[in-house]
Amino acid sequence: MPLPEGVPTFTLVGEFAPLSPGGGERQGTLAFTPVPAVLVSTATDAILLGTENATLGASGEFSIELVAEADEDFVWRVDETITGQPPRSYTIEPGTAGSTVALTSVAVTDVLPDDYVVVAGPRGPAGADGAPGTDGLDGAPGADGQDGAPGADGAPGASAYEVAVDAGFVGTEQQWLDSLQTDAEAYTDAAVDGRLEKAANLADLTDAGAARSSLGLGDAATRSVGTGAGSVAAGDDGRFTDARTPTAHAATHASGGSDALAPASIGALPAAGGTISGNLAVEGVALGQDTPAAHGVAAWCYDPAAAVNSTQLSGGVLYLVRVDIAAAVTVSSIYWWVGNPGSSPTSGQCHVGLYSSAGALLASANVDALISSAALKTTTIASQGLSAGAFYWVGLLFNAAVTPELTRGSGWTGVAEAANVGLSAASLRFATNGSGRTVLPSSFDPSSNVGANIAGPWVAVGA
Structure with a gap:
């Protein structure tokens, strides 16, 4: 039965283990x-009596909540009935309120008789004062006090004459004043004669040329504007806007010319060959091979002539096919190829779309109506500007009674590793991401991509 609310308790725990393995x-x-057998809780006005039992768990452990030490002195009598050992009885002191006490840590005494009565002895002498505690933190600064009353005026200071006398002047105060007047009269018009007058605007210079030389100036300021010798040119002088055609001199920059340019100087490769560190966009045929540009598309996953077979795609699985963009381009079409048709598409659950390399959906379109016939499919999407040197994924998702078979390259065992060799999950050429999907996700985590078991499906993007 739970104890009344407010009764202080502690938790006693322990474990009885066998002496040997097995x-x-x-x-x-x-x-x-409790001994005495009746406890009175002054905090709750409750009379507590009876016995509390704890049953050992599967590993010999137990835990029980008991009344804690209080104003009334008492002890707990413990009667053990444990398999494999004779019964045992002893008493323990109660723990402090709110504590958890291990049975092995409490003092065990012989069992007390049922008529045990606790008698309080006389109060002992006061103990010695404990050591002083550490100083507490400083309190917050107090408010500023009121301004004090104005102080008394100081004594008058010495006069200027007195200061002069202290500094060594000999004479009367009038003589000191006269000495000051004499110094002032030294600054007369005669005294400043020969100095420049502000109103003259430098016209009173004795030697203007010497003044310019002293300032480090040339003689351009003394020359007139014109086209002849000894003159200076104006900013709108026609000689500055001569639109004459330069003399042909391309031969001087050719190999062996007087001013030959090295291929590296103009960003070209030498005839002996070299390495291109950036992206190479080719419009037409390169190294004897057709390029996407030769077919009027921006990029494809590989030459469609290499798509020699087809595979039925699994329903609800997001297929991802990477296309690499060599030059910046704007696309609005996705090309994909149904080799064998599907049937009975689940309404609104067949889609193709374009994803960024970060897994963000850029544009998509529903293709429910296109899976029931075998042909090259051109799906229009919202125009997207693609960046040079970046890659994107075409995403394909189908749900139908019979999903379509799409054309692809190799489907041999190990193609998931071989077609993606050396690539991380976030940059796979042919991958899947998730199953049980009904719509293209607005985004996915590229690091969770898994290599597809086909080199495909074949896809392309274009205007």
Whole structure:
């Protein structure tokens, strides 16, 4: 039965284990009876009596909540009934309120008689003062006090004459004043004669040429504007806007010319060959092979002539096929190829779309109506500007009674590794991402891509 609310309790825990391996788990109970047998809780006005029992668990462990130490002195009598050992009884002191006490850590004493009565002895002498505690933190600064009353005026200071006398002047105060007047009269018009007048605007210079030389100036300021010798040119002088055609001189920059240019100087490869570190976009045929540009598309996963077979795609699986963009281009079409038709598409659950290399859906279109016939499919999407040197994925998702077979390259065992050799999950050429899908996700985590078991399906993107 739970104790009344407010009664202070502690938790007693313990475990009875066998003495040797294979000795079997301990089973039994522990009975806890207060001594004296009746406890009075002054905090709750409750009378507590009876015995509390704890049953050992599967590993011999137990845990029980008991009344904690209080104003009234008492102990707990413990009666053990454990398999494999004789019964045992002893008493323990109660723990402090809210604590958890291990049975092995408490003092065990012989069992007390049922008529045990606790008698309080006289109060002992006061203990010695404990050591001083550490200083507390400084309190917050107090508010500023009120301004004090104005102080008394200081004593008058010495006069200028007195200061002069202290500094060594000899004479009366009038003589000191006269000495000042004499110094002032030294600054007369005669005294400043020969100095430049502001109103003259430098016209009173004795030697203007010497002044310019002293300032480090040339003689352009003294020359007139014109086209002849000894003059300076104006900003709109026609000689500055001569639109004459340069003399042909391409031969001087050719190999062996007087001003030959090296291929590296103009970003070209030498005739002996070299390495292109950037992206190479070719419009037409390159190295004897057709390029996407030769077919009027921006990029494809590989030459469609290499799509020699077809595979039925699994329903609800997102297929991803990478296309690499060599030059910046704007596309609005996705090309894909149905080798054998599907049937009975699930309404609204057949889609193709374009994803960024980060897994963000850029554009998509529903293709429910296109899976029931075998042909090259051209699906229009919202125009997307694709960046040079980046790659994108075409995403394909189908749900139908019979999903379509799409053309692809190799389907041999190991193609998931071989067609993606050396690539991380986030940059696979042919991959899948998730199953049980009904729509193209707005985004996916490229690092969770898994290599597809086909080199395909074949796809392309274009205007």
